[in-house]
Amino acid sequence: MVRRQAVGIRDLARELGMSISTVSRAMNARPDVSPETQRLVRETAERLGYTPNQSGRSLRQGTTDTVALVMPTHTARTESGETFFLNVSDGLQEVLSPRGLNLVILPCGSAEQPDEFLFKAVDRHLADAIVLADTQRVDRRIDYLIEKKVPFVGLGRTEAGGYSWLDLDFEGVAAQSVDRLVGLGHRRIALGTTDRTVNNTFLFLDSYRASLERHGIGYDPELVIRVPDTRQGGYHLAARLLAAPHRPTAVILEQETLAIGLYRALADAGLTPGRDLAVIGFRENPVLDLLTPSLTCFRVSLTNYGRRLGHLVLAEMARAGSAGPLTQEVWPMELVSGDSDGAPLG
Amino acid sequence: MVRRQAVGIRDLARELGMSISTVSRAMNARPDVSPETQRLVRETAERLGYTPNQSGRSLRQGTTDTVALVMPTHTARTESGETFFLNVSDGLQEVLSPRGLNLVILPCGSAEQPDEFLFKAVDRHLADAIVLADTQRVDRRIDYLIEKKVPFVGLGRTEAGGYSWLDLDFEGVAAQSVDRLVGLGHRRIALGTTDRTVNNTFLFLDSYRASLERHGIGYDPELVIRVPDTRQGGYHLAARLLAAPHRPTAVILEQETLAIGLYRALADAGLTPGRDLAVIGFRENPVLDLLTPSLTCFRVSLTNYGRRLGHLVLAEMARAGSAGPLTQEVWPMELVSGDSDGAPLG
Structure with missing residues (x-):
C-alpha cells in the first residue's frame, strides 16, 4: 500500500516552531491569535500545501490523525x-x-x-x-x-x-495465587470467575488448572464457579461457596470487584475473610480500599x-x-x- | 444556515427495508451478504445518490452522523x-x-x-x-x-x-440534606466539598447556605471544607472535621466518594458514622455498598x-x-x- 505523505498540522507546527494548538487557532482566525501570526501560519500552510479542513484532509490523505x-x-x-x-x-x-x-x-x-x-x-x-x-x-x-x-x-x-x-499477565496471577494458597496449606481452592466470554477468563482458568496439577491437586470443575461480573455476582459466589458439600477453604477471584459482594455475604453469614475463607483478588483497585481485612491482590x-x-x-x-x-x-x-x-x- | 439534505445510510436502509448494518456490509462487499443483496443495495444507492465513504460524505454534507x-x-x-x-x-x-x-x-x-x-x-x-x-x-x-x-x-x-x-438537582439535594439534619436536631452542619471549579460545587454551596439561613442558622465559612475529589480527600476531610475547635455534629458530602476515606478515618479514630457524626452523601453509588453503616444519599x-x-x-x-x-x-x-x-x- 503506497500512502501519500500529505502535510499534516504537525508538520506545519514543526515548520513554524509553534504548538499545534496555536496553529489550529491561527488557521481558524481565532481572536486570541494576532493577525500577524494568523497571516504567517496561513502563508506557511499554503507554501507547504496544507489544508485544515478535517473532512477534506481525510479524503485526500486517508488519515484522520x-x-x-x-x-x-x-x-x-x-x-x-x-x-x-x-x-x-x-x-x-x-x-x-x-x-x-x-x-x-x-x-x-x-x-x-x-x-x-x-x-x-x-x-x-x-x-x-x-x-x-x-x-x-x-x-x-x-x-x-x-x-x-x-x-x-x-x-x-x-x-x-x-x-x-x-x-x-493473567496466567502469572493465577499461578502465583495457587502457589501462595498451596503454600499456606490449602488444597480445596475455588475459582470465582465471570460468565463473560473474554479470552482472559480462559487464560486464567487454564493457568489455575495447570498450577493445581503442578502441585498434585486434581482439578475439580465443581470448584470453578461462574457468576455475573457485578456486585450481585459476588453474593452469588459466596452462596455457592458456602453451599458446597465439601466447602473450599480458599477462593481466587478472577475479577476483583466480586470481592464487594463476597465480603458482604460472608459477613452476613458471620464469616470473616482470611480466617474462615482465604480470598485472593485479581487487580488492586482503590474502590476496594474499604474491605476489611484488606484484600491480597496484584498491582499494576x-x-x-x-x-x-x-x-x-x-x-x-x-x-x-x-x-x-x-x-x-x-x-x-x-x-x-x-x-x-x-x-x-x- | 441552509443545510443540504443529502442521502444518508439511514435513508438508504429505509428505502430498502433493511437494517443499517446490512446495508453497510453490503456496500463493503462483505462475504456474509449475498451477491444479489449487494447488487440491489449498490443499485439503490446509486439511484438515490448515496456515497458510502464517511470522509466524502462529511465533506459534501457537513454531517458526520x-x-x-x-x-x-x-x-x-x-x-x-x-x-x-x-x-x-x-x-x-x-x-x-x-x-x-x-x-x-x-x-x-x-x-x-x-x-x-x-x-x-x-x-x-x-x-x-x-x-x-x-x-x-x-x-x-x-x-x-x-x-x-x-x-x-x-x-x-x-x-x-x-x-x-x-x-x-444539586440545590434540591443540599436543601433536603440540611432540612433532614436540622430536623434531627443538628445545628453545626459541615459541608465537605471538592476543590474543583465545576459549577455544581457553587450551586451546592449556595443552596447549603440558603437552607441553613432559612432555618435561622448562621453560615460559618469555617464549616465549608474543601478537599481534593479523591479517596485521600476523604481522609483529609475527616482530619479537618475532627480538628475543628467546636466540632460539627454532621457533614454533608457534595461528592459521595469522599465517604470512602471519611469512613476509614473515622474508624481509625474510633468513631462511628451515624452515632458520632451524621453523614449524608450525594449520589447513591454502588461502589459504596460496603459502607457500614449504610450511607444516606440520593438516588438517580x-x-x-x-x-x-x-x-x-x-x-x-x-x-x-x-x-x-x-x-x-x-x-x-x-x-x-x-x-x-x-x-x-x-
Whole structure:
C-alpha cells in the first residue's frame, strides 16, 4: 500500500516552531491569535500545501490523525467501579497527544452487538488506528481488522495470533495465587470467575488448572464457579461457596470487584475473610480500599500500561502495510500481600 | 444556515427495508451478504445518490452522523469509582444509536487543558453535535460552541444562560440534606466539598447556605471544607472535621466518594458514622455498598438521565441554526434513607 505523505498540522507546527494548538487557532482566525501570526501560519500552510479542513484532509490523505479505543460500557460492570479503561486511556492519550494524534473512545453500550459495532466503526474510517479491548477467545473483529488492513493493537489476546497485542499477565496471577494458597496449606481452592466470554477468563482458568496439577491437586470443575461480573455476582459466589458439600477453604477471584459482594455475604453469614475463607483478588483497585481485612491482590500501574499501549499503537501505525515484526507483550503484575488470605491452615 | 439534505445510510436502509448494518456490509462487499443483496443495495444507492465513504460524505454534507461526549478522565477521580459518565453514556447511546447517530467519547485526560481540548475538537468538525460535561461557573467552551454554531447540550449549567442543558438537582439535594439534619436536631452542619471549579460545587454551596439561613442558622465559612475529589480527600476531610475547635455534629458530602476515606478515618479514630457524626452523601453509588453503616444519599437512574440527554441532543440538532426554544432541565434525585445520619441528637 503506497500512502501519500500529505502535510499534516504537525508538520506545519514543526515548520513554524509553534504548538499545534496555536496553529489550529491561527488557521481558524481565532481572536486570541494576532493577525500577524494568523497571516504567517496561513502563508506557511499554503507554501507547504496544507489544508485544515478535517473532512477534506481525510479524503485526500486517508488519515484522520485519530486513534479509536473500542471500549465496552456495560452498565453493570462500570457501576461496580470497573474504571479500568478510563485509567488506561489516560496513559494512552499521554503518548498520542504530543504526537498530534487524537484519542476517541467508541463506547460499545449494552444495547450494541460488539461485532457489528466494530464493523461499522471500521467502515466509517473514523480513525487511522484502533485499540480493541475485551478480546474474545475467537474474535471475528480481529479478522475484520486484518482483512481491512486497519492498523490495530489488541488490548488482550485471542486464541489466534498474527497481530500485535498487549495483555495483563493473567496466567502469572493465577499461578502465583495457587502457589501462595498451596503454600499456606490449602488444597480445596475455588475459582470465582465471570460468565463473560473474554479470552482472559480462559487464560486464567487454564493457568489455575495447570498450577493445581503442578502441585498434585486434581482439578475439580465443581470448584470453578461462574457468576455475573457485578456486585450481585459476588453474593452469588459466596452462596455457592458456602453451599458446597465439601466447602473450599480458599477462593481466587478472577475479577476483583466480586470481592464487594463476597465480603458482604460472608459477613452476613458471620464469616470473616482470611480466617474462615482465604480470598485472593485479581487487580488492586482503590474502590476496594474499604474491605476489611484488606484484600491480597496484584498491582499494576494502569497509566504505565496505557503508555506502553500508546507506543504499540505508534509502532503499528508506522508499520502499516509493511510486513514488519509484531509486538506481543504480557504485562507483569506485582503481588500485594493483604490480610484476606490469612495465616497458614491449622 | 441552509443545510443540504443529502442521502444518508439511514435513508438508504429505509428505502430498502433493511437494517443499517446490512446495508453497510453490503456496500463493503462483505462475504456474509449475498451477491444479489449487494447488487440491489449498490443499485439503490446509486439511484438515490448515496456515497458510502464517511470522509466524502462529511465533506459534501457537513454531517458526520456523530455526537461527541467531551468527558474528563482525570485518573484520581476515575480511580475512586466515579463512573458517572460511562453510565450516562450508555443511556445516551441507547437513544442516538437507533437514529443512526454514533456516539464517540472524547476523553479529556489529565495532561490536557480542557478549553484548548474542546476548541480543537470543534475545529476538527469531528461531530455534528457535542455534549459538554464538567461545566465551569464561567466556561469559555460554551462561548466557543455558541460562536461556532455547533449544536450542543451542556451536561451541567454555567453562570450564563442562553443554551440548552440538563443538570442534576444539586440545590434540591443540599436543601433536603440540611432540612433532614436540622430536623434531627443538628445545628453545626459541615459541608465537605471538592476543590474543583465545576459549577455544581457553587450551586451546592449556595443552596447549603440558603437552607441553613432559612432555618435561622448562621453560615460559618469555617464549616465549608474543601478537599481534593479523591479517596485521600476523604481522609483529609475527616482530619479537618475532627480538628475543628467546636466540632460539627454532621457533614454533608457534595461528592459521595469522599465517604470512602471519611469512613476509614473515622474508624481509625474510633468513631462511628451515624452515632458520632451524621453523614449524608450525594449520589447513591454502588461502589459504596460496603459502607457500614449504610450511607444516606440520593438516588438517580443514570441510564434514564442519559436517555433524556439523548432527547435533548436530538432537539438541539433539529433546531440547529434556527431560533427555536432552548431546553433547560433540572433532574430530580430521590432521598434514600441510610443509617449514617442516625437517630435524633440527644
